[in-house]
Structures are given as C-alpha cells and as structure tokens.
Amino acid sequence: AGNFFLSQPGLSSWAGIYVRDFDILPNVGDKIDLTATVNEYYSFTQLIDVSTYSVLSSNNPVVPLSIDTGELGIDCSQGGESYEGMLVKVYDVTVEGIDEFGNIEIDDGSGSTLMDAYYFDTDGSWPSISVGDNISSIIGNVGYSYSEFKIYPRNEGDFSSCVAMGDINGDGGWNVLDIVGLANCILANNCEQSENGCAGDING
Numbered sequence: 001a002g003n004f005f006l007s008q009p010g011l012s013s014w015a016g017i018y019v020r021d022f023d024i025l026p027n028v029g030d031k032i033d034l035t036a037t038v039n040e041y042y043s044f045t046q047l048i049d050v051s052t053y054s055v056l057s058s059n060n061p062v063v064p065l066s067i068d069t070g071e072l073g074i075d076c077s078q079g080g081e082s083y084e085g086m087l088v089k090v091y092d093v094t095v096e097g098i099d100e101f102g103n104i105e106i107d108d109g110s111g112s113t114l115m116d117a118y119y120f121d122t123d124g125s126w127p128s129i130s131v132g133d134n135i136s137s138i139i140g141n142v143g144y145s146y147s148e149f150k151i152y153p154r155n156e157g158d159f160s161s162c163v164a165m166g167d168i169n170g171d172g173g174w175n176v177l178d179i180v181g182l183a184n185c186i187l188a189n190n191c192e193q194s195e196n197g198c199a200g201d202i203n204g
Helices: 176-188
Strands: 003-007 016-020 031-041 044-057 087-098 104-107 112-115 134-145 148-152
Touching: 016 031, 016 134, 044 134
Parallel strands: 016 044, 112 148
Antiparallel strands: 003 016, 031 044, 087 104, 087 134, 104 112, 134 148
16 A cells, blocks of 8 residues: 556656655556655665655556567566566466466567566455466566566456457457457547457557
8 A cells, every 4th residue: 555656658668666655645547746765675766755746637548568578578687677667568478487486487479577466456366377378468567576577467457368369259250340349449449448359459
C-alpha cells in the first residue's frame, strides 16, 4: 500500500520509476505531479520523501510498451536499465525455467528475461505456471533486484492466453467474421478489453 510505479506517456525508454511512499494513495490511471528525492536502493532507482503531490486528472488510459524479452534481458545492461520502472508487455513467451526463489525465466525467442510475483495483487490468484508453458502475453512493471531485471505482473488481467492468432471471435476458424470483429473493436478502441482481442494482434 502506498508504493507505486509511474510511467511518462509518449516515451519508449527512460520513462518509468518506482515511488516508495506510504502517505499518498493514487489510483491506477491518475496523472500526477509530485516532488520527491531520487534514491538508489541496491541499484534500483526510486523516488522517496515525497514533499508535494497533486492529482492532475484521473481515469487516463494505461498503455504498456511492447518490448522483446531479449531487449530487457536479465543481467545489468544499459538496454535493460532504460526500461526500469516502465510498464511493458511481452508476447508469445515460453517458460524456460523456474528457480527456488520463484523467479520464472521467459523467452519470446529474442533472449531470456525473468518474471516474478513480488508486486502481484494479493487479492488475485497467481496462475499455475510450469516449464514449457506458452503464454500469449504478459504485462508488468520492470524492476531490478539481486542484480537481475524482472517483469512484475500486477494482477490476473496481466496474463493472456489467446485462442489461435487471427480467430477474433473464438469460433475455431478464420473468415470474414473475424475481420468484421477486428474492425469493430478497432473503431470502438476496445480491442484490449474484448474477449479475444489479443488474437487480433497478428503482427504482435
């Protein structure tokens, strides 16, 4: 409670940070203005000691940045550092390993990164994940701990297991009805919220 991630819209790197403060409680989608102190916690950049805070607007769209797992990687790198704190999304990943600390190694074919449940909503249910599983997409904030970059999903909605790519209406086939469904959700700007919307992202 009270700790949260911030992302600056419109930027594709160096645009996220973790805020450690127990006195302010923003909601997801709030656009805020704050003054705080930059701090490094075991090489994880964060803001502490918030001195001023205001909400500029609410219910703003929260859009993750699509990246490849290899771009983030695991070990400390400038490329990985540029995504630290940001909300990211990876597609079509395979679970390659799970260690004794619960770190899950995932790879979309571009190279491995890690996923962890540390910031997961305690009211939700972490999915059952095994080595060899394929997950259509994962959303999460990028953190850095124990000298490793990790993606931290927020809740159950950050995991997606799509039906076959292109099968927008989930009827098991590909035809003009899928094209109509895709056009409709694009025009309504709700493809992410539609039941099989992720299947429409043919090119990832």
